[in-house]
Amino acid sequence: MPIVSLTNVSKTYPSRSHGEPEVVAVDDVTLDIDQGDVYGIIGYSGAGKSTLVRLINALEPATSGTITVDGVDLTTLGERELRRVRGGIGMIFQQFNLFSSRTVRSNVAYPLTLAGWSKPDIEARVTELLSFVGLSDKAKAYPEQLSGGQKQRVGIARALATKPAILLADEATSALDPQTTHEVLDLLKRVNEEQGVTIVVITHEMDVIQTIATKVAVMENGRVIERGDVFDVFSAP
Ligand code: ADP
Numbered sequence: 001m002p003i004v005s006l007t008n009v010s011k012t013y014p015s016r017s018h019g020e021p022e023v024v025a026v027d028d029v030t031l032d033i034d035q036g037d038v039y040g041i042i043g044y045s046g047a048g049k050s051t052l053v054r055l056i057n058a059l060e061p062a063t064s065g066t067i068t069v070d071g072v073d074l075t076t077l078g079e080r081e082l083r084r085v086r087g088g089i090g091m092i093f094q095q096f097n098l099f100s101s102r103t104v105r106s107n108v109a110y111p112l113t114l115a116g117w118s119k120p121d122i123e124a125r126v127t128e129l130l131s132f133v134g135l136s137d138k139a140k141a142y143p144e145q146l147s148g149g150q151k152q153r154v155g156i157a158r159a160l161a162t163k164p165a166i167l168l169a170d171e172a173t174s175a176l177d178p179q180t181t182h183e184v185l186d187l188l189k190r191v192n193e194e195q196g197v198t199i200v201v202i203t204h205e206m207d208v209i210q211t212i213a214t215k216v217a218v219m220e221n222g223r224v225i226e227r228g229d230v231f232d233v234f235s236a237p
């Protein structure tokens with residue numbers, strides 16, 4: 001059974017001002033992501049990738065179609081159940097989205113505090129996470145004292161804190177240089193292989209997909225125009 005399944009999913013935004021047409025950001029997308037996949041979604045800016053992520057993460061409802069996460073149809077859920085689905089999905093971002101006024105340790109602890117974990121459990125989990133991402137010595141540092149790659153490793157630790165089954169990476173390496181990009185992608189590969197987390201990688205960079213993903217969907221104008229094993233999709237005919 002796929003862990004994420006989209007069937008004929010569309011998302012239309014109303015026109016921003018009178019007289020302008022509505023925007024079809026996601027247009028009739030059907031897509032299955034299997035448990036354990038590293039699934040790439042690639043496309044140019046405006047292709048609909050971020051909208052797709054917000055739909056999977058239940059941050060916005062689809063206009064039509066069906067989205068299931070772990071076999072549960074999101075359209076049938078109320079707000080409290082949707083929050084639980086979101087709790088099972090970690091996210092990392094291009095600009096890292098760390099709290100600048102909090103230490104590394106406090107950033108990673110944040111989702112655990114929200115989830116109501118006890119202090120000792122939080123301590124133990126954060127220590128384990130910082131060790132996993134190789135930042136044990138930066139626990140008391142503030143984000144501004146870190147390099148871009150270190151900030152994203154904090155982002156990954158925070159995203160994994162509550163042990164989600166799925167990690168959504170939205171342009172997570174787009175602000176990083178090539179060397180740092182590869183370090184972060186290596187870490188994501190370990191997250192997938194050692195922890196069994198399903199990873200969805202959204203990017204406009206083919207190199208990122210070829211480095212880490214096994215399957216890919218190519219988006220254009222809201223549609224999936226091609227998909228399959230990375231090797232088949234990107235090798236010359
Ligand atoms: P196409 O290149 O037209 O997608 P495929 O042989 O890859 O051709 O797929 C045929 C049909 O099977 C597609 O139209 C799609 O509906 C479905 N399909 C293929 N791959 C997937 C997938 N990963 N998730 C869900 N449906 C898929």
Ligand code: ADP
Binds near residue numbers: 023051052
């Ligand atoms: P990508 O992530 O591939 O750059 P997006 O999903 O951000 O693409 O955008 C897809 C299309 O939807 C674009 O035309 C964008 O302008 C439009 N769009 C995205 N979010 C909104 C919104 N909240 N309101 C109106 N239009 C939007």
